[in-house]
């Protein structure tokens with residue numbers, strides 16, 4: 001849609017640029033970050049973790065038996081369920097977290113600065129919130145319910161990982177959640193780094209000396 005401003009004015013051009021930016025970075029159905037932007041955000045997070053040593057968690061989520069929703073209630077109802085799940089996830093995490101739709105009924109969340117105990121709690125909170133959803137799909141049909149399976153992996157602190165390895169580790173946990181019966185969160189076990197603030201300082205000092 002064209003911006004609501006004087007054509008070719010500065011505000012109009014800015015509106016066009018903003019709309020193009022949204023088109024290239026957002027998913028049209030849910031308004032969440034799209035796969036392309038998610039991959040860029042994940043690469044930035046890999047860099048940040050290696051520099052700061054802060055724990056970060058990647059969650060991948062998939063709606064359970066979603067094909068049956070489409071087959072029984074139609075594609076439009078399926079879309080409503082995807083939108084409702086997207087909205088619930090967005091409402092359950094912090095503004096600093098990146099929530100993306102990375103496939104048909106697949107989502108991913110990057111949670112920077114997320115210690116192990118918090119990660120487990122957040123994943124469980126999301127799972128529960130989606131389970132409580134009642135999605136109205138109209139046409140006199142009763143509201144639909146759904147569940148999700150969640151897999152999660154923490155980025156190795158102080159070590160440069162790759163987005164591919166991190167994603168594969170989270171995916172492996174998602175397969176485990178599906179195999180163990182769905183509607184559950186499986187997170188790779190992880191121990192938060194015990195590196196002290198002083199040691200972190202030393203690490204940075206060594207890195208700086210090396211580069212001089």
Ligand SMILES: Nc1nc2c(ncn2[C@@H]2O[C@H](COP(=O)(O)OP(=O)(O)OP(=O)(O)O)[C@@H](O)[C@H]2O)c(=O)[nH]1
Pocket residue numbers: 029062063064065066067068070074075076077078079082103104105178182
């Ligand atoms: N409504 C709707 N359906 C979609 C969209 N994208 C993918 N799908 C459907 O999502 C379904 C995914 O089904 P499967 O990959 O078999 O997985 P599932 O039925 O969720 O089963 P599990 O993941 O094993 O629990 C397929 O039927 C796709 O057609 C979309 O944008 N809208």
